[in-house]
Amino acid sequence: MSKLTIQNIADLAGVNKATVSRVLNGNTNISEKTRLKIEKIMKEHNYVPNSIARGLAFNKTFTVGFCFDYTDKKAFANPFFYKVLQGIEDVIYDNEYLFLMMSDHDKKGGKSTFERIVEEHRVDGLLLPDTLLNQANYDLLMKHEMPFVIIGEHSLRQEGVRWVDVDNVQAAAILTERLIALGHRSIVMYAGAAEVRRDKFIADRMEGYKAVMEQRGLEARIMEQADSLGALKAFEGGEAGDGGQNPEAVICCTHELLFEMLDWEHGNPMLKEISLATFDNYPMFRHLKHPVHYVEIDLEMMGKQAAGLLFSLINKEADPAQSIRIPTSIVN
Amino acid sequence: MSKLTIQNIADLAGVNKATVSRVLNGNTNISEKTRLKIEKIMKEHNYVPNSIARGLAFNKTFTVGFCFDYTDKKAFANPFFYKVLQGIEDVIYDNEYLFLMMSDHDKKGGKSTFERIVEEHRVDGLLLPDTLLNQANYDLLMKHEMPFVIIGEHSLRQEGVRWVDVDNVQAAAILTERLIALGHRSIVMYAGAAEVRRDKFIADRMEGYKAVMEQRGLEARIMEQADSLGALKAFEGGEAGDGGQNPEAVICCTHELLFEMLDWEHGNPMLKEISLATFDNYPMFRHLKHPVHYVEIDLEMMGKQAAGLLFSLINKEADPAQSIRIPTSIVN
DNA sequence: ATTAATTATGCAACCGGTTGCATTGAAGGA
DNA sequence: TCCTTCAATGCAACCGGTTGCATAATTAAT
DSSP states (O other): OOOOOHHHHHHHHTSOHHHHHHHHTTOSOSOHHHHHHHHHHHHHTTOOOOHHHHHHHHTOOOEEEEEEETTOTTTTTSTTHHHHHHHHHHHHHHTTOEEEEEEEOOOSSSOOHHHHHHHTTOOSEEEEEGGGOOHHHHHHHHHTTOOEEEESOOSOOOTTOOEEEEOHHHHHHHHHHHHHHTTOOOEEEEOOSHHHHTSHHHHHHHHHHHHHHHHTTOOOEEEOOSSHHHHHHHHHHTTTSGGGSOOSEEEESSHHHHHHHHHHHTTOGGGGGSEEEESOOOTTGGGBSSOEEEEEOOHHHHHHHHHHHHHHHHTTOSSOOOOEEEOOEEOO | OOOOOHHHHHHHHTSOHHHHHHHHTTOSOSOHHHHHHHHHHHHHTTOOOOHHHHHHHHTOOOEEEEEEETTOTTTTTSTTHHHHHHHHHHHHHHTTOEEEEEEEOOOSSSOOHHHHHHHTTOOSEEEEEGGGOOHHHHHHHHHTTOOEEEESOOSOOOTTOOEEEEOHHHHHHHHHHHHHHTTOOOEEEEOOSHHHHTSHHHHHHHHHHHHHHHHTTOOOEEEOOSSHHHHHHHHHTTTTSGGGSOOSEEEESSHHHHHHHHHHHTTOGGGGGSEEEESOOOTTGGGBSSOEEEEEOOHHHHHHHHHHHHHHHHTTOSSOOOOEEEOOEEOO
């Protein structure tokens, strides 16, 4: 009973299945009478065309994918990430597409999920975090002419690489301005270990911070110790601040670094005198022992923009946007 | 170049495409020689069969879906939820399936996402939160013979309804035992507003709490005010505790309720003397102004069990498990 | 060496839609 | 009235696979 095909409908209406197909796709060369009859029958029998067959004929899947690193701490392990997904999902729904989500399990013997998705043409377009776009994946995407948009700025400036990201330079600048407005002059940035600082978004935050400090005639100081424990130790000794003094404020580049600070605070009550600031907005910040300043990053907007850009690529719109930068605003 | 079909491979190997298909599907009736030749050619040309065409022929999608309420605070808005998804994803990957995720946008004019997924047969099986299984959706699933598993215990005890959930009775019991072991005797449960308390998991937590209290000869007291503000007010006045006294510990049924408590704390420093406990483990708990006791809920396991159960339904295994309850353990 | 049994492969239909082209039928023009 | 034009519909091929059945090729048995 649930296996109604287009042929069944055609038989019931006494027409050829091609005619039914034309009704389904809004073809205009159909007489009013026939169309109404077919529509009535379809409705009566609650007919829904098989999406697989449709996909085969159209050579499309009407599905957009999101593939992320299985181990990517920035994606799912990030408690804010669902907001990006919400934004993506909204746009996908408006376009009457579906959302296929997967993590890129590495190939144990076979193909990786990423390879399978692209090679099997399981989606019409792909969203992926910057961490996932290496040269091999890029080549695969291009070979299969698969439209894609990167979530997070990518340093690979090759043809066809489009990304959507927060304006981290601006965010850091806003945050620094805010701390200055609060009367602070000795402001330090805690950027984490060396390998972390190679990330583009960290570099951008450092840049934004430095620019404002310089412009205001203040000394920019970035904690550059090899590992974070070392950083905290130096901080404890006063080396990170002005002339051996503790700084008045510390900007933590990630919430993990902020938590390190807070952990460390347990044994160093004097830290309570220092203003802390960071770039994410946990709803729980206001319950922290230590008040935190932060900028609001509109992740939902980021998802929306990324999905919107992807659709303009899928639909081969005349003039698709290039990469997009989302502005931020101060909240607290 | 990237549009290699089975026919191309057959031509290159000088065989019929049926033979290639048999090699693809591991059919044994193929001579060693022919198989090796075809496999070599497939590898050389990096041929990957079109999954859509395959799906049409098999009448399968090799995809499992997860559909959740768009507005469901318990799903995506829940910062723990990604762990469930991780668990699901792992099992799906092991089964060489794909994971289709969507929120159930309500029908504006057309069908809801849920209806589309089921009617178009876009997935071979569906996972969904208990909130999404109303009678209409149940009927639709049964009509289309779509296997499904509910995430979260469902009160609808109809045929074919299987769910996976945490053992909330046990979790509350463990938590209560813990507080008693800490020396507390006056322990109150904060269960939130009436409409919240109608949720099965809240009722279970109340039950587990009551059982232990009774068993230990202690008085179980549940804050039952119509709204949470009222509850806090009464609490403030001492009504919720023993004989007008403040309780020694409060078990908050959700993290939202815990946050309400913490918010309220600002104006009521005496709350600091009271132990707080709840059922979720934010990694950030340890940074809270107020220490919190909690049980560890293995959400990843929950996702794994749910997906595993779904696959045994999809594969029509002889004796699929009924609903599954995941045990919990105390952490702090 | 001949026939029977078995294995390997080809043929063609099928999954459920879409679409270019041919055909029918009705309306318009001379 | 006959011919042209165009809208409405049918026919059949196609999308890229799978599979039952028939046939060819090989092996085993007599």
